[in-house]
Amino acid sequence: MKKALALFLCLVMILSMAACGSKTTTETKPESKPEATQAPASGDKADEKPAANVPELKGPGNVTLKRLGYNTAFDPNDNIGADIIEQSTGYKVEYYMLPSENANEKLIMDISGGADYDAINISMNQFRQLVSQGALTPLDDLLDVYGQDILNSGHSPEVWDALRGDDGHIYAVPYMYPASHEIANFFTVRTDLTKAAGIEKMPTTIDEFYDMLVTLKNYYGDQYIICAGPFYQASEANEAWAVPKTITSAFGIYADWMVVDGKVIHMSEHENFPALLDFMAKLQSEGLIDPDWAVNNETTLKEKFSAGKVIVCAANRALGDYAVPALMENHGVTWDDLDYITALQGSDGTCKYMETTAFNFVTAIPKSSQNAADVVNWWNQRIRDELFITIGEEGVHFNYDDQGGIDPINPIFADERGSSYWYLDVTSAAYGSDLWPSRVRKSAGQWHAFSAVTMNPAPYIEFTTNEFKFKPATENFSTYNTTLFNDTMDFLKQVMAGTRTSADIERLHSDLVVAGLDDVRAELQAYYDAK
Amino acid sequence: MAKKVKSKGIAMDASEKFVTGFAYVLMTIFALIAILPCLHVASKSISGGTYVASGSVWFWPRGFQLETMEYILFETQFFQALKNSLIVTSVGTLISVIVSITTAYPLSKPSFKGRKVVTLLYVFSMVFFGGIVPAYMVVQMLGILDTYAAMILPFAIVQFNMFIIKNYFEGLPETVEESARIDGAGDFTVLTRIVIPMSTPVIATVTLLYAINYWNNYFHAMMYVQSTSMKTLQVYLYDLINSGSSFLENLASGGYTGEGVHTGLSVNITAEGITASAVTLSIIPIVLLYPLVQRFLIKGITIGSVKG
Numbered sequence: 001m002k003k004a005l006a007l008f009l010c011l012v013m014i015l016s017m018a019a020c021g022s023k024t025t026t027e028t029k030p031e032s033k034p035e036a037t038q039a040p041a042s043g044d045k046a047d048e049k050p051a052a053n054v055p056e057l058k059g060p061g062n063v064t065l066k067r068l069g070y071n072t073a074f075d076p077n078d079n080i081g082a083d084i085i086e087q088s089t090g091y092k093v094e095y096y097m098l099p100s101e102n103a104n105e106k107l108i109m110d111i112s113g114g115a116d117y118d119a120i121n122i123s124m125n126q127f128r129q130l131v132s133q134g135a136l137t138p139l140d141d142l143l144d145v146y147g148q149d150i151l152n153s154g155h156s157p158e159v160w161d162a163l164r165g166d167d168g169h170i171y172a173v174p175y176m177y178p179a180s181h182e183i184a185n186f187f188t189v190r191t192d193l194t195k196a197a198g199i200e201k202m203p204t205t206i207d208e209f210y211d212m213l214v215t216l217k218n219y220y221g222d223q224y225i226i227c228a229g230p231f232y233q234a235s236e237a238n239e240a241w242a243v244p245k246t247i248t249s250a251f252g253i254y255a256d257w258m259v260v261d262g263k264v265i266h267m268s269e270h271e272n273f274p275a276l277l278d279f280m281a282k283l284q285s286e287g288l289i290d291p292d293w294a295v296n297n298e299t300t301l302k303e304k305f306s307a308g309k310v311i312v313c314a315a316n317r318a319l320g321d322y323a324v325p326a327l328m329e330n331h332g333v334t335w336d337d338l339d340y341i342t343a344l345q346g347s348d349g350t351c352k353y354m355e356t357t358a359f360n361f362v363t364a365i366p367k368s369s370q371n372a373a374d375v376v377n378w379w380n381q382r383i384r385d386e387l388f389i390t391i392g393e394e395g396v397h398f399n400y401d402d403q404g405g406i407d408p409i410n411p412i413f414a415d416e417r418g419s420s421y422w423y424l425d426v427t428s429a430a431y432g433s434d435l436w437p438s439r440v441r442k443s444a445g446q447w448h449a450f451s452a453v454t455m456n457p458a459p460y461i462e463f464t465t466n467e468f469k470f471k472p473a474t475e476n477f478s479t480y481n482t483t484l485f486n487d488t489m490d491f492l493k494q495v496m497a498g499t500r501t502s503a504d505i506e507r508l509h510s511d512l513v514v515a516g517l518d519d520v521r522a523e524l525q526a527y528y529d530a531k
Numbered sequence: 532m533a534k535k536v537k538s539k540g541i542a543m544d545a546s547e548k549f550v551t552g553f554a555y556v557l558m559t560i561f562a563l564i565a566i567l568p569c570l571h572v573a574s575k576s577i578s579g580g581t582y583v584a585s586g587s588v589w590f591w592p593r594g595f596q597l598e599t600m601e602y603i604l605f606e607t608q609f610f611q612a613l614k615n616s617l618i619v620t621s622v623g624t625l626i627s628v629i630v631s632i633t634t635a636y637p638l639s640k641p642s643f644k645g646r647k648v649v650t651l652l653y654v655f656s657m658v659f660f661g662g663i664v665p666a667y668m669v670v671q672m673l674g675i676l677d678t679y680a681a682m683i684l685p686f687a688i689v690q691f692n693m694f695i696i697k698n699y700f701e702g703l704p705e706t707v708e709e710s711a712r713i714d715g716a717g718d719f720t721v722l723t724r725i726v727i728p729m730s731t732p733v734i735a736t737v738t739l740l741y742a743i744n745y746w747n748n749y750f751h752a753m754m755y756v757q758s759t760s761m762k763t764l765q766v767y768l769y770d771l772i773n774s775g776s777s778f779l780e781n782l783a784s785g786g787y788t789g790e791g792v793h794t795g796l797s798v799n800i801t802a803e804g805i806t807a808s809a810v811t812l813s814i815i816p817i818v819l820l821y822p823l824v825q826r827f828l829i830k831g832i833t834i835g836s837v838k839g
Contacts, residue, residue, distance in 0.1 A: 073774045073805075075608050075759045099753045099766065100773035106754060109664065113671040115757065299803065303586030322801050326584035 054141045055373045060090030063371050065378060067093055068110075069121040070361070071100040072422050081419045088389050089381040091374065095423075104129075111135050111366055118369040119379075121425055124162075124359045127172055128473045130366075131165045137365040137372050138169035146376040147173075149383045154429030162470035163362060172362035173379060175424050178432030180357045181463050183453040185231070185245045187341035188305070188315040188324070192333060193224065204458060205345045206250035206279070213288040216311055227283070228290040229314030231301055242294075242489040242496075243280055244314045245353065249343035249461070251276045254354040256485050257524055259467045264525045266517060268488050268508055272346075277495045277502040284496045294493035306330065312341070320445025335448055342453040343461050355463045359470075363425035379426050386428055390420045391435050398438060406438035413442050467528055474523045480516030487515055569814075575807035576600065580799040583807075599804040603812055611760055612767035613816070615679075619752070619763060620745040623683040627741040628734065631693045636722050638693075639700035657690035663754060670755055681755035682748065682763065689744060692737045699733040700726060735827045746817070768813050772806045 069076065076082060076095035086092060096117065099106055107126055110117070112135070122130070130136050143151050150173055163172045189202065194212070197219035203209040216226045232240045245254065251272035258265055267273060283289045290296060290310075298318075305313045306326035313319070327333050345351040363379070365372045382389055391406060392398055397417055401407045408414075421439065437455070441447045471477075491508045494500040509517075543551065570590045575583050579594020587593065603609050637643045638650055660666075666685060675681045703726060711725050727734065749765040756762060762770070 071770050071774045073607060073771050077759060078608075095759070096757050097759055097770075100770045102750075102753065105663070109667050109754070110757070113668065113676075115676075300586070302584060306581070306585040307587060308585075322580065322584045326581040329581040330585055 054145050057146070057373050057377055058371065059374070061092075063091070063374050065091055065093045065118045065371055065375060066096065066116060067119040067121070067425070068096045068098065068107075068117045069422060070123075071097050071103065072419075074419060074422075076419075076422060079419050080416050081423045084389055084416070084420070085382065085423055088385045089378050091378045091381075093378075111368075114368045115366070116368060116370075117366055118371045118375045119363055119365055119425060121175070121361050121363045123361060125473050125478075127163075127362045127364060130364065131171050135367055136165075136171045137367050137369065138165075138167075138171060139173070139365065139372075139376065140170050142372055142376040143170065143173075146373055147380045149380045150376075150426055153383055153426075156429075158470065162359070162472075172364040173426035174359055175361040175363060175427050176429070176432060177356050177358045177360045178427070178436035179454065180355050180432065181454065181457065182356055182450075183246075183342050183353065183457060183461070184316055184356065185241070186315055186343075186449065186453045187227070187244070187246055188313045188319055188449065189339045189341060190311050190333065190337060191339045192337040193220070193311045194339075202339050202341050203344065204342075204460070205347065206247070207347060209247075209341065209344055210279075210283070210288075213283065213312070214286070217286070217288055220311070222287075225290045225304060225310045226288050227312040227314075228296065228301055228304055228310040229293060230296065231314040231316055231319065232298060240489065242492040243276065246314070246341060246343050247279070248276060249351050249353050250346040251279075252346065252350045252352050254352040254464050255466055256481075256488070257468060257520075259528060262528075264521050264528055266484070266488075266512065266521065268491075268505070268512060274502040274505055277492065277505070280492065280496050281498070281501065284498065289496070294497050308333075315340075315449065317440065317446040317450055320447075320449050321443055322445075324445045324448075335444075338448065340449055340452045342458050345460050349460065350462075351458075351460050352462050352464045354466050355469075357466065357469050361424075383426060383428055386431060387435060390417065390424065390431070391438055392417050406435065406441070408438050408442040410442060413438075418442070467531075468524060471524070471527050474527070476516060476519040476523050480520050483515050484512055484517055484520060487512060572807045573811050575804060576811040577808075578804070580801045580804060583801050583804045594799075596799045598799045599801075599808040600812065602800050603805065603808045607771065607809075608759065608762065608767055609809070609812060612762050612764045613813075615761060616746060616764035617816075618679055619682045619748075620742055622679065623686065623745040624738055624741045626683060626687050627689070627692070627745075628738050630688050631696055631737060631741075632722070632727065632734070634688060635693050635697035635700055636718075636726065639697045653690045653693065663750075666751075667754060676755055677757040677761055679761075682752050683745075685751060685755075686744065686748070689741065692740055696730070696733055696737055699730055703729055732827075739824050739827045764813050768809055771809050 076097065082093065082095060104126060107120070107122065108129070111120070111130060112133075120130075127136075139147070155174055155176070159174050159176070160170060163170050163174060165171050194216065197216050199212055199215055203212050213226050216224075220226070229244055230240075230242055231244070241248070248254065251270070253267050253270050253272060253276060256267050258267065258270065260270075280289075284291075284293070290304075292300070296304075301310075301313065302319065302323040304310050305319065306323040308327060308331040324338065343351055343353045365375050369375065391408075392413060394400065396409070397413045398406045398408045408417075437450070440450045488508070491500060491504075495502065495504075567590060571588070574590055574592045575588050576599060577595055577597060578588045578592045579596050580599075582588050582593040634653075638646055638653075640646070670676055670681050670685060673680075673684075675684065707729070708721050708725055711721050716724065747765060748763070749769060752763045753766045753769075756766065
């Protein structure tokens with residue numbers, strides 16, 4: 001009996017392993033399916049002239065497209081955004097969403113399992129993973145035939161190159177982050193309190209900023225939190241900076257990885273990093289910033305600000321949505337009582353702020369789709385009708401102001417175009433500069449800050465290119481960089497809490513080296529050198 | 532001699548009184564620890580947005596409003612998700628109980644040939660789970676992705692629950708079944724007319740365990756569902772909490788214009804308020820049901836563990 005049992009268990013184990021092993025076969029299954037596009041095969045044939053025998057359109061009314069997107073709180077099938085797109089393009093579309101958690105696992109399993117999505121709106125990392133698995137349809141020929149408006153929508157060759165696979169084919173269309181020169185981190189200041197303390201002008205240099213905080217501390221003592229933060233920027237990865245970029249700009253630090261004289265350096269290796277540490281430690285030791293700075297999160301910061309406890313508050317646009325109106329309701333503050341501190345200059349005039357040129361999302365067509373031509377045609381029609389679909393009709397949803405800017409008419413704009421952002425698959429280059437600002441403008445709170453710091457940027461701000469904005473995912477970077485970033489931010493918080501000083505920076509470096517600093521640097525340097 | 536004090540009919544000495552008092556205080560503290568967070572969330576769900584945003588709502592609503600509740604009920608998929616959860620829980624529980632009983636009964640009979648091997652298979656699959664990828668592939672190959680069946684069939688039998696029933700069946704007196712068989716009853720009649728009526732306590736307990744399992748299932752429901760209209764309440768809730776904030780930031784007209792006039796969404800609807808309202812609404816069915824079934828839950832899983 002025991003032998004029989006042992007044999008049985010062995011058999012079960014072998015079958016289990018065989019079942020697990022078959023995953024590989026299944027995941028590569030889409031490759032073995034006939035390509036809907038009939039485009040040239042990938043690999044060595046990439047240099048050949050694209051074949052013109054792309055599939056014919058089935059056309060609106062003859063096909064129902066299936067489009068997968070990221071998670072949102074509303075039902076995209078039951079939203080006016082879906083009706084507007086159908087009205088504009090004629091295509092009937094069913095919309096699906098990834099879950100809010102485990103989205104990557106779900107996406108990979110769905111695509112590996114041959115789910116019949118026609119378009120998938122995904123992050124750049126998800127895109128890279130699917131390209132490497134050969135799960136996406138090459139789009140070059142389809143774009144040539146059905147997507148001329150997309151190709152001519154003003155994106156640079158660099159953008160299109162970032163959407164190519166190793167075989168040289170384009171595998172997705174771009175949905176770019178709309179504001180490349182946005183000052184996404186700033187300070188919101190209650191001028192009703194600063195004026196009472198004798199401060200009439202917002203600081204533009206790091207020294208003026210310090211003097212302002214000292215003046216406020218002398219005037220108000222412990223009645224208010226003089227300066228509270230940090231307020232994280234959620235639009236890009238690695239933006240949970242423990243010190244606002246409004247301050248780091250004055251020290252020439254604008255990203256976690258930078259290029260100085262052709263060499264890739266980590267922010268902790270920047271020559272001004274010790275000075276930044278000393279400055280933040282000084283603010284903390286003199287009681288000029290919130291003692292809870294290290295443990296604050298977005299919710300607690302909003303609560304403190306809207307409860308009227310904070311004079312100078314680290315912020316991004318989102319603070320204006322609910323915290324500022326709540327402050328107004330609770331404390332009688334008006335818009336005239338608010339001002340903003342933009343990126344600060346150092347003593348030597350340095351003010352470096354990173355350009356946010358990045359992909360918000362990209363949209364691709366899985367190989368399992370049988371409607372690739374119609375998807376590209378659908379995208380193309382939406383690019384042609386971008387203004388109507390995303391912003392609306394002049395005189396109904398918006399008016400043009402004297403400067404040609406789009407001024408939304410509320411509440412119809414919020415009601416009928418408020419959710420159009422979710423449906424975006426591809427944007428034109430002009431979308432960010434001409435159309436998107438109106439989406440910020442629909443919120444008075446966001447627009448008040450955005451127009452002050454971004455629409456009228458201080459002339460001394462030097463927007464600096466992120467050299468790694470289109471870098472494909474690489475192994476060491478993916479594995480180690482989040483830890484490197486978090487360890488550096490933790491160190492900054494420890495310095496502010498007084499448990500570390502800038503003298504401990506060597507120890508930080510040795511910890512970072514153990515955590516993979518040199519491995520990541522080597523990858524980034526190789527990428528930069530190859531550019 | 533300790534001073535005697537009079538209680539309702541039973542005299543308690545001072546030390547007993549102290550222990551009783553201490554127990555009351557301790558139980559009250561534990562009850563408050565359990566109930567205060569619920570009260571906090573419920574209060575936030577019906578408080579004014581400005582109070583919620585400024586963190587000044589504790590255990591009693593401030594600036595009473597029902598707009599957030601209305602928004603959850605009529606502008607999101609709350610009812611659809613509730614309907615899905617109710618269908619999955621009721622149908623799933625029924626199927627699971629039937630499958631578990633019909634599996635447990637033969638396995639409880641020593642005369643059933645191959646009993647040990649079959650039991651071993653159940654034990655093995657209880658200890659070793661194949662993983663989500665193979666499970667997903669099975670569901671996908673069965674062609675039931677994005678259906679109620681995908682959220683029910685993979686959990687049609689929970690081995691642990693089946694063993695509870697099996698152990699209970701093994702404790703029933705064999706003589707009762709034998710007398711029924713002498714009267715001409717077959718297996719099905721014995722099971723439905725004799726065994727099941729004698730096993731109502733364990734069946735009630737296992738029914739409750741299955742119902743809780745289906746109601747709370749999040750991960751698999753999330754993995755096997757593609758359409759927004761098929762989300763269960765747990766998936767809906769999780770997504771709303773995770774995505775509600777960014778959704779509102781994009782949708783909101785900020786509640787105010789420069790002149791202080793309300794536009795678009797009400798200022799009462801905040802991300803924190805939405806989360807609180809959704810959580811409050813979603814626990815109402817359980818809160819209503821719990822008093823009716825708690826006695827079965829208290830009997831708990833020990834019911835089948837001791838042979839009678």
